[in-house]
Amino acid sequence: MNVQRTLIGLTMMAVLAVVAVACGDDAADPVFDDVWARPGAAGDNAAAYMNITNEGDEDAILTGASSDVARMVEVHESRMEDGTMRMEEIPELVIEPGETVSLEPGGFHVMFMNLERDLDPDDTFMLTLHFDDLDDIELEVTVAEQ
Numbered sequence: 671m672n673v674q675r676t677l678i679g680l681t682m683m684a685v686l687a688v689v690a691v692a693c694g695d696d697a698a699d700p701v702f703d704d705v706w707a708r709p710g711a712a713g714d715n716a717a718a719y720m721n722i723t724n725e726g727d728e729d730a731i732l733t734g735a736s737s738d739v740a741r742m743v744e745v746h747e748s749r750m751e752d753g754t755m756r757m758e759e760i761p762e763l764v765i766e767p768g769e770t771v772s773l774e775p776g777g778f779h780v781m782f783m784n785l786e787r788d789l790d791p792d793d794t795f796m797l798t799l800h801f802d803d804l805d806d807i808e809l810e811v812t813v814a815e816q
Contacts, residue, residue, distance in 0.1 A: 698726035706814045710789045718780040724765040731802040732763040740782035789813045
């Protein structure tokens with residue numbers, strides 16, 4: 671009777687191990703560095719910048735962002751068009767496997783519109799990035815004059 675229970679227990683553990691491996695998540699969370707935001711006054715706008723590296727095997731697709739420091743948060747791209755700098759929201763930013771995308775002044779960035787409070791140098795706040803097929807990722811952002 672004890673041998674039978676042991677065999678049943680070992681069989682169940684083996685099945686669970688196979689299921690866990692089969693259902694394993696191949697997607698690795700992106701890696702973030704140099705995360706910072708420009709200062710801004712309550713009611714004004716500001717932007718956050720960072721480097722995002724996709725260490726996974728599939729595209730990491732940034733679809734949006736949120737934070738309690740602004741009434742509206744969007745992922746934007748700035749680009750030169752006919753001699754004029756234009757900025758607009760982008761619906762997604764694709765980071766291919768092994769690729770690093772820089773969110774930097776004059777390019778991609780996270781835009782904070784209508785700040786709820788002042789963002790002064792050395793302040794920190796939380797920013798949540800939303801990805802397609804990945805869990806939301808929360809980052810601490812440091813306000814800096816760069």
